[in-house]
Amino acid sequence: MKTNRFMPGLLLVGLGLAGCEDIISVEVPDGATYLVVDGWISDQPGPCTVRLSTTAPYFSNQATPRVQGAEVMITDNDGTRDVLKETEPGLYQSATVRGRIGGTYTLSVTVAGQTYTAQTQINRVPTIDSLGVVYREETDDHDAGYYLTYFGRELPGRGDQYRIKVFRNDTLLNNPELDLFFFNDDFLDGKYLNGLELSPGPFRSGDRARVEIHAITADTYGYLVELQRQMRNDGLFANPTENVSTNITAVSRDARPATGWFGGSAVQSKTIYIH
Numbered sequence: 001m002k003t004n005r006f007m008p009g010l011l012l013v014g015l016g017l018a019g020c021e022d023i024i025s026v027e028v029p030d031g032a033t034y035l036v037v038d039g040w041i042s043d044q045p046g047p048c049t050v051r052l053s054t055t056a057p058y059f060s061n062q063a064t065p066r067v068q069g070a071e072v073m074i075t076d077n078d079g080t081r082d083v084l085k086e087t088e089p090g091l092y093q094s095a096t097v098r099g100r101i102g103g104t105y106t107l108s109v110t111v112a113g114q115t116y117t118a119q120t121q122i123n124r125v126p127t128i129d130s131l132g133v134v135y136r137e138e139t140d141d142h143d144a145g146y147y148l149t150y151f152g153r154e155l156p157g158r159g160d161q162y163r164i165k166v167f168r169n170d171t172l173l174n175n176p177e178l179d180l181f182f183f184n185d186d187f188l189d190g191k192y193l194n195g196l197e198l199s200p201g202p203f204r205s206g207d208r209a210r211v212e213i214h215a216i217t218a219d220t221y222g223y224l225v226e227l228q229r230q231m232r233n234d235g236l237f238a239n240p241t242e243n244v245s246t247n248i249t250a251v252s253r254d255a256r257p258a259t260g261w262f263g264g265s266a267v268q269s270k271t272i273y274i275h
Helices: 218-231
Strands: 003-005 011-014 023-026 035-042 049-054 071-076 081-083 085-088 091-093 104-111 114-121 130-136 145-153 161-168 181-184 192-197 208-216 258-273
Touching: 035 104, 035 114, 049 104, 114 258, 130 208, 130 258, 145 208, 161 218, 181 218, 208 218, 218 258
Parallel strands: 035 258
Antiparallel strands: 003 181, 011 023, 035 049, 049 091, 071 081, 071 104, 085 091, 104 114, 130 145, 145 192, 161 181, 161 208, 208 258
């Protein structure tokens, strides 16, 4: 199993999953203004959310400008189309579209006459059989407390990728040094994950913990790997930084550059109370 954690920290771009829960960083040259698209669709209830902004220089003290008045639309492979409504500056939400396993979804964004598109799919997701807890004493590597363990079978058939999200009392654990955890099935295809320990924590007695497993596409997995590689590229022998890939494509000629990501996932979750 290849597992990965990612430490963000430059220009801030939310990676889908709605509600500014996940913070991903993308470095762009000072002086270049990019359209930033942050969109995600899942098979869960609730609106699909797309956030639009523009980049600001790394040393700017100003908030990232929100993009208002855009035309934002999501279309599925059956031809169903949903025009998203701007519910607050730069935040666009769907009314009817909801992801389904096997579905393909195309995002279209038009800003000041310039159109951009992106596409994603929603893949199958395994069931979480149960969650457990183990108590760890304090060490140099972690604090004392309870840590979660995961039980469930990975789906047979190579080519699956996942991201794990952990919540404490309905709050996503989003420590950029620890909590972005994703893996693929290269070495565990069809195997049973018997007590896989999840790093976010520690939990205390009385906490309620929720774990979500998101099935992500190979492209999204590659995007996270690339981000991780860039963020770990430091030290005396670091390579020159490069812009991270994006699946946002400009359709209009002479459109300004765009960055960000539009992704999708099927989700399974489980909750446990810490006693």
